[in-house]
Amino acid sequence: MADNQEPAITEDFLSAALKTRLNATHVEVTDMSGGCGASFTSLIVSPDFVGKNSLKRHRLVNAALKEEIARIHAWSAKCQTPDEYAKEKAATGGNDGPPMDGTNAQGKVEGVTE
Amino acid sequence: MLTRSLFSRQLFAAASRPAIAPKAVSSAFRPVLFYQNRFLSDATRQAIDKAVASAPVVLFMKGTPETPQCGFSRASIQVLGLQGVDPNKFAAFNVLEDAELRQGIKEYSDWPTIPQLYIDKEFVGGCDIIVSMHQNGELAKLLEEKDVLVKGEEGAAEEQTEKKE
Numbered sequence: 142m143a144d145n146q147e148p149a150i151t152e153d154f155l156s157a158a159l160k161t162r163l164n165a166t167h168v169e170v171t172d173m174s175g176g177c178g179a180s181f182t183s184l185i186v187s188p189d190f191v192g193k194n195s196l197k198r199h200r201l202v203n204a205a206l207k208e209e210i211a212r213i214h215a216w217s218a219k220c221q222t223p224d225e226y227a228k229e230k231a232a233t234g235g236n237d238g239p240p241m242d243g244t245n246a247q248g249k250v251e252g253v254t255e
Numbered sequence: 256m257l258t259r260s261l262f263s264r265q266l267f268a269a270a271s272r273p274a275i276a277p278k279a280v281s282s283a284f285r286p287v288l289f290y291q292n293r294f295l296s297d298a299t300r301q302a303i304d305k306a307v308a309s310a311p312v313v314l315f316m317k318g319t320p321e322t323p324q325c326g327f328s329r330a331s332i333q334v335l336g337l338q339g340v341d342p343n344k345f346a347a348f349n350v351l352e353d354a355e356l357r358q359g360i361k362e363y364s365d366w367p368t369i370p371q372l373y374i375d376k377e378f379v380g381g382c383d384i385i386v387s388m389h390q391n392g393e394l395a396k397l398l399e400e401k402d403v404l405v406k407g408e409e410g411a412a413e414e415q416t417e418k419k420e
Contacts, residue, residue: 195384203367210367215327217383242386243327252317252325 162205175249178214182239299359310346313373327382
């Protein structure tokens with residue numbers, strides 16, 4: 142935060158970055174920072190994911206947010222195509238969102254500090 | 256909720272099996288350079304090659320299977336326990352014990368976070384991918400194909416993968 146050179150990494154910042162860099166049509170970023178540094182989890186919906194397996198999708202996201210991910214403690218993502226997102230939303234009654242695996246009952250990351 | 260408590264119970268059963276940490280391999284990681292090195296040295300690459308090949312299923316994690324030091328590593332080891340991965344076909348490397356490994360593995364896999372799972376020397380993914388493959392049945396299928404599950408313990412994993420959280 143004290144660093145004037147680089148923008149602070151926030152939910153909004155990451156959201157905007159994913160929309161421009163990955164053509165994401167829908168993004169939800171949730172701050173799950175607990176006791177061990179900045180942590181974010183995300184749901185990313187982008188047509189760029191069409192025809193790519195899970196690993197390739199995550200690699201796309203990792204590349205798009207290379208600098209940002211390097212500066213935070215933890216990063217989690219769920220990558221869906223617009224079709225998959227629509228289907229899951231319909232199937233779960235609108236209950237689709239960022240993955241919270243790895244967080245505690247309060248949705249925060251616990252672990253060692255850097 | 257039910258699924259969660261099943262998760263932890265079975266995990267601990269699995270994690271308390273005699274796992275892991277092959278000493279000969281991990282000693283190759285005694286730090287040469289403490290500070291993070293942007294370029295993966297040949298020595299580090301070779302040591303990681305060896306680690307990746309040390310067992311059919313290899314997890315690079317924070318902490319140990321018995322005592323994971325991070326929620327993502329914990330979730331990943333839980334999934335492997337639930338799936339019934341044979342401890343004799345599994346190795347875990349604690350990146351917190353070695354700065355060279357911790358930085359090196361990120362470059363080696365071109366993957367920015369820990370944990371990282373390898374099956375048959377092939378990079379599978381991190382926690383998000385492990386968990387989603389667990390939920391959609393792909394992981395059970397892959398582990399089955401690679402013949403790395405404990406014999407006679409099928410069933411547990413199959414039942415679990417049908418339950419989507």
